Amino acid sequence: MFDHNPSPKSVAERAALRSWQRAWRDAFTDPKALLDFLDLSELAERVPASPPHGFAMRVPRGYAAKMRRGDPDDPLLRQVLPLDLELREVEGYVEDAVGDGAARRGAGVLLKYERRALLITTGACAIHCRYCFRRHFPYGEERATAERFRPALLKLKAEPGLRELILSGGDPLALATDRLAEFTRGLGALPELRSLRIHTRIPIVLPERVDEELCAWLQQVPLRRVVVVHANHPREIDGAVARACRELSAAGCLLLNQTVLLAGVNDRVDTLEELSEALFDCGVLPYYLHQLDRVRGTAHFAVEDDTARRIHEALAARLPGYLVPRLVREVPGAPAKMPL
Numbered sequence: 001m002f003d004h005n006p007s008p009k010s011v012a013e014r015a016a017l018r019s020w021q022r023a024w025r026d027a028f029t030d031p032k033a034l035l036d037f038l039d040l041s042e043l044a045e046r047v048p049a050s051p052p053h054g055f056a057m058r059v060p061r062g063y064a065a066k067m068r069r070g071d072p073d074d075p076l077l078r079q080v081l082p083l084d085l086e087l088r089e090v091e092g093y094v095e096d097a098v099g100d101g102a103a104r105r106g107a108g109v110l111l112k113y114e115r116r117a118l119l120i121t122t123g124a125c126a127i128h129c130r131y132c133f134r135r136h137f138p139y140g141e142e143r144a145t146a147e148r149f150r151p152a153l154l155k156l157k158a159e160p161g162l163r164e165l166i167l168s169g170g171d172p173l174a175l176a177t178d179r180l181a182e183f184t185r186g187l188g189a190l191p192e193l194r195s196l197r198i199h200t201r202i203p204i205v206l207p208e209r210v211d212e213e214l215c216a217w218l219q220q221v222p223l224r225r226v227v228v229v230h231a232n233h234p235r236e237i238d239g240a241v242a243r244a245c246r247e248l249s250a251a252g253c254l255l256l257n258q259t260v261l262l263a264g265v266n267d268r269v270d271t272l273e274e275l276s277e278a279l280f281d282c283g284v285l286p287y288y289l290h291q292l293d294r295v296r297g298t299a300h301f302a303v304e305d306d307t308a309r310r311i312h313e314a315l316a317a318r319l320p321g322y323l324v325p326r327l328v329r330e331v332p333g334a335p336a337k338m339p340l
C-alpha cells in the first residue's frame with residue numbers, strides 16, 4: 001500500500017527538509033479539511049468514514065489550489081476525493097486488472113514487454129488518484145528499496161537484450177535524489193541498456209520536487225532519458241508545472257505525457273484538445289490516452305469503448321498528429337499496450 005513516507009527521521013535531517021519535502025508533508029490527507037478549503041463542506045456526507053479499500057486521500061496543497069471553489073464537479077477534485085461510489089462492487093472490476101501479478105520477477109521488477117523492464121521503486125505517491133490501477137498493489141512486498149536494488153539488478157542482468165529500464169511506482173520521484181542516484185549507479189552492469197525512463201505524476205502535482213539536485217542527477221545519467229508525466233486535465237498545468245517541465249528538458253530529458261480517460265474529468269474533445277495544447281506549451285508531447293483499467297472501486301470513472309473511440313477520432317481531426325495521444329488499453333498477456 002501507499003505506506004512509505006519519504007520524510008527523513010532524525011532531528012538534523014528534519015531541519016534540512018527540502019522545500020518539496022515540506023510541500024509533501026503539508027498535503028491534505030483529511031477529506032473534510034479539503035472540502036472546507038473548497039467551500040464544499042456539504043459534500044462530506046458522500047465521503048466514507050474510513051478510506052475505501054484502505055486507500056487514503058492525499059492531495060498536495062498546490063494541486064488543491066488549482067481546483068474551483070464551490071464546484072462539486074471540479075475535474076481535479078473528482079480525481080482525488082474518496083466517495084461512497086468506490087465501495088460499490090461492479091462485475092468485472094478486480095484487484096489485479098492489469099495482470100501485474102503474472103509479470104512479477106521478485107524484487108519489484110516487472111517484465112511484461114520485450115526489451116523493457118519496469119522497476120517498482122517505491123509505493124509512495126505525492127497524490128492518491130482514485131482511479132489508480134495500483135490501488136490494490138501489494139507494495140509492502142514488492143518495493144525495490146535501495147538495499148533490494150542489487151537483487152533487482154541481478155534479475156535484470158539475466159534478461160538478454162534489455163534496452164530500457166523504467167522507474168515506476170508509486171512515484172519514483174517520491175524518493176530523495178541520492179536514493180535515485182543509488183539506483184542508477186549500478187546500471188553499467190547492463191551493457192545493452194540505452195534508455196532510462198521515469199514514469200511520474202510529480203512534475204504535475206508537486207512541481208517543487210523538480211529541483212536543481214534532481215536535474216543535476218538526470219543530466220549526468222549516461223543513457224537516453226525519457227520522463228513520462230501524467231496529466232489528465234488542462235487546468236492541472238500552470239506556471240509551476242511549466243517551469244518543472246522546462247528544467248527537465250534542460251537536463252536532457254525527452255518529455256511525454258500519459259492521460260487516463262476518465263468520466264466526468266476529461267471525457268470531452270474540447271478538454272483533451274486543450275490538454276494537448278497546454279502540454280505542447282510546456283515542451284511535452286502526448287503519448288498515451290489510456291482506457292481505464294477495470295480495477296475494483298473505479299467503475300464510476302469508466303468511459304464506454306465506443307464513446308472513447310468517438311472522442312479520439314474527433315481529437316485526431318482537430319489536432320496535428322504529434323498532438324494526438326494513442327488510445328490504448330492494457331490487456332493482460334498482450335505483447336504491448338493495445339490500440340482500441
Ligand SMILES: *Cc1c(COP(=O)(O)O)cnc(C)c1O
Nearest residue numbers: 110111112113116117118166337
Ligand atoms: C506500460 C508498461 C511498459 C511500457 O510500455 P510502452 O508501450 O513502452 O510505454 C513497460 N512495462 C510495463 C510493466 C508496463 O505496464
Ligand code: SF4
Nearest residue numbers: 125128129132170201
Ligand atoms: S500518481 Fe500514479 S501511481 Fe500514484 S496514485 Fe496517481 S495514478 Fe496511481
